[in-house]
Amino acid sequence: MKLNVCTLFLLVFLSSNQLVAADTIDKALHSSGKIYLVVGTLVVIFIGIIIYLFTIDKKLTNIENQIKDNE
Amino acid sequence: MIFYLHLDMKSILSLIHLEFKMELRRKYALGGALLYVLSTVFVIYTSLQNAENLPWNALFWLVALFIAVNAIAKSFAVEQDGTQLYLYQLASGIQVILAKMIYNVLLILVLLLLAMGAFLLFLAIPIQHVGLFVGTVALGSLGLGIVLTFISAIANKTDSSAVFTAILSFPVLLPILLSLIKLTKASFAAESTSVSQDIVILLAIDTILIGLILILFPIVWKD
Amino acid sequence: MKQNWWKFLAVALVLYSVVVGLLRPLNPGILKVNPISIEAGKSYDMTIATYNTDFQSGDDIQSYLKINDTFGIQSQQVEILAPNELKVTFDIPTKLPSILQRDAYSIILSADRVGTFIRPRAVSIVQNEIDISGAIAAWPQNSFGDFKKAAKANFPFRAILYESLRNLFYHVPMWFGMTFLLMGSLVCSVLYLANKNTRMDTRAAAMIQIAVLYGILGCATGAIWARGTWGTWWTFEEIKLNVSAATLLLYFAYFLLRAAIDDEVLRAKISSVYSIIGFVAAVFLLFVLPRMVESSLHPGNGGNPGFGGEDLDNTLRTVFYPAVIGWTVLGFWMAQLTFRAKFLQDYFLEKYD
Structure with missing residues (x-):
């Protein structure tokens, strides 16, 4: 085998x-x-935007917790 | 015995833990140290890179930079002296910053001339254009003096003003430093090269910064 | 919905720049010529590897060896080996209309459908005796026929860059976006100092935050591009890399300064003041210093042909400008989300305090 x-x-x-x-x-x-350079570039930019989404997500979670704690 | 040792270790560990926690409580402390290292290495590396095969040229201006930072960082530390406080209350923001800038520029000029003498003495560097070199040193002390005076006023609002004077000023000083290194290179070249462009740039930076500082300083000054 | 039009605009422009920027092909070009070094007075069979061509048997293909604008030789015959490979035969005369013993000359191909394209300095030719007047008398003048035009103009073919030319639409707009966001933050900082509304300072900080994100992305995408074209991730010999790193350090310091001041009003005041001074330094770093150096690998700096000259032709413009506008507006949208979240946080902090 x-x-x-x-x-x-x-x-x-x-x-x-x-x-x-x-x-x-x-x-x-x-x-x-060298198309792979373009793919790499687009992937990096995509990752950057995802990182941004996570930071804004964290901020909103903080606000939600703040509201929850006070109600 | 073992018991005591155990206790001892435990208290040391908890003390270390406490130190660590206190360091982390100031959320900028770690970042500050990191950025301090980063911008110092960056300034040194970029200067050396731009000085090409004249490393002492970059060294001279780096020495100048650190002399200036150390001389000016405490410029706005709160003085206990009553008369000084009283004088400051009478004077306007513009008067205070002008006085401090003129004093600091002259102080740095003297320090740089001393440093220049020491460099020439120990390194035996043949100056080709003495006037240009002295002029460069004068322009350098003007740029370093005005920027660092203002930045130290800003850094003084934080509780670690020495670190902040450095990390806030290095990127702002980089264009000035690179132009100075270029001018110094020209003053040691055998043939005369055109330097008017660099002098114009330096003067333009200095003029714009002085104008802005005179507008902005009163805002920082009055609490 | 009505006040959100600019967000849709941003998305549409970014999508357009990604889709068209990726799908539109490159113009044809010459990848490789073999042999690359020949002697005058002999006949040579040369293979020419081309890019983005679809030669078919029956196509009328002409190839020229260009000595200068007046003189050139047309090849004896052109044989199609593959859709992207040709075999051409050149009879090189003994005397060349050139004062140099050894020089590199261009090869031009002109074909049906595909159009005309050139590889500059493709072949180097050695001539044993230099007799320029004899050569000029012997050579026919204006030996180039009518060059064929391509059916459609596409993105230019550039040696070394090839397809990575498209990074112009993704790497460069990061820097443009960063610059516009920094300008926006400057306006907000000045407005803060004028009417002391801390919300303005929050806006300025959010714009700088996105500007720094764009700057980091610009560095990262530039590193990838540099690895594939210059052969290195990062080089301190390149002025643009140094100045952009310095600009990023400046704004890292800005955020550290904000973190170090607890009082909200003092923080807003001091950081606005520093960001105004920092903006002046950033302008000198990003726009004045790069023009002062003798050599640079970036277009538009230190003796390189200007950005907007031959580096940005009209087909590139149609995608590049929308990309710049799209990424800039997208950046402002991201900044807006950031400061709106901060406003909410501040609102609830005040409410529950």
């Missing part, structure tokens, strides 16, 4: 390698396209 899994991985590995070899130019284009 173990051997089978290994063989499977090896096969996948080999075939993916072959795919890569067949498609070298496309791969080179993809990595030189």
Whole structure:
């Protein structure tokens, strides 16, 4: 069973390698396209906005607790 | 014996805990220390980077910066002396800040000239344009003096004015410092380079800041 | 609903800048030329790898080796190896109309549908003897044919940047937004000092808070962009990075100052005063110092071509300006939420006290 899994991985590995070899130019284009920098940038901005949401959430929770404590 | 040791350890631990709690009670204390370290390292690093292959140039202005911060930080500490308090009550805010600024600028000028003498004596640096260098030192003491005088007035409203004088003033002083380092570089270059642009920038910063300070100081002054 | 129009505007503009900024393709360009170093007087088969092209057999493709604006050679033949790869054959004459023994020359491609594009200094050519008058006599003048136009103008293709050019719509608006928020906070601080309403000070602080958030995001997104194009996360040799870090330190100090003063009125007064002085310093840091240095990697600073010159062409403008407005207005919305929450907190504090 173990051997089978290994063989499977090896096969996948080999075939993916072959795919890569067949498609070298496309791969080179993809990595030189640097679109991942844009994705990274957008992710960072999204995280920033989420952090902001958490701070405002905390503030509102404080206000709610304040009201609850006093009623 | 063991019992006593145990008690001892416990009380020490609780004392440490208390210290820690007291430090944390001032919510800005930790941030203050962190920002102090950060902005000090930043100012030093940026100055050295901008001085390129003349590290003593950056060192001179960093020494100047710390001399000035130390000399001025206590400028607005409350004096116990009655006559001084009485004088302050008679004078307007503008008079007070002008007097303090002029005094501090002159004080820093003297200190910087001394520091300059010590630097030249120990480092044997060949000055190419003496006039420009002395002028730079004068411009430097003007900028450092006015900014630090005002910032120390602000920092004096907190209960750790020395730390706040530093962290509030370093970013404001950075443009001045970088221009000064550039001017100093020019005064040690063999060939003459155009420095008018940097002098204009320094004078522009100083003029704008003096104008603003004269408007803003009375607000800080009257309680 | 009616007074909320500007929030919808912000969302629409940000969405537009994200969607169009991501979907609109780049213009075609030349990625790689092989060989890159050749000799005069020989014939060469060159492979040219292109970006965003879809060459099909039957396309009319011309390629030129450009020596200068007057002189160039057209390739003997163009063979399509793949939709994004060509093989072209150049016969290089023995004498070049150039006074340099070795120089790099550009390659121009002009194709149906795809349009015309150039790779500056793509090939370096060595010539053994320099005979410029002989070369000029032998070469045909104005050898460039009519360049074909693309069906649609897209974002420019820039070497090194490639697709990351789109970060212009996400990284730069952070700094613009920060600047506008700081201006807003300056106005609020001045208004506070004029009529002593502590709510104005709360507004100023909230705007600075979002401005600092934008500044941190600008640094982080800039670090990612720098890693992929300049090869480093952060460099202290770049003036813009130094001045933006200094500006952030200044406003960290502002918040620390607020935390250190307990009395509300005194806090408002002192922090307003410091933020006015700090704004002057920030203007010098962000806008004056970067223009003073000899060299900078950022466009528009230290000898680099100005921002708004060839770095911002019209196709980029149509997305960049909406992005700047969108992120700025979004920032003001975030600041507004922050100070409204603070107002509520203050209201209940007063009520239950």
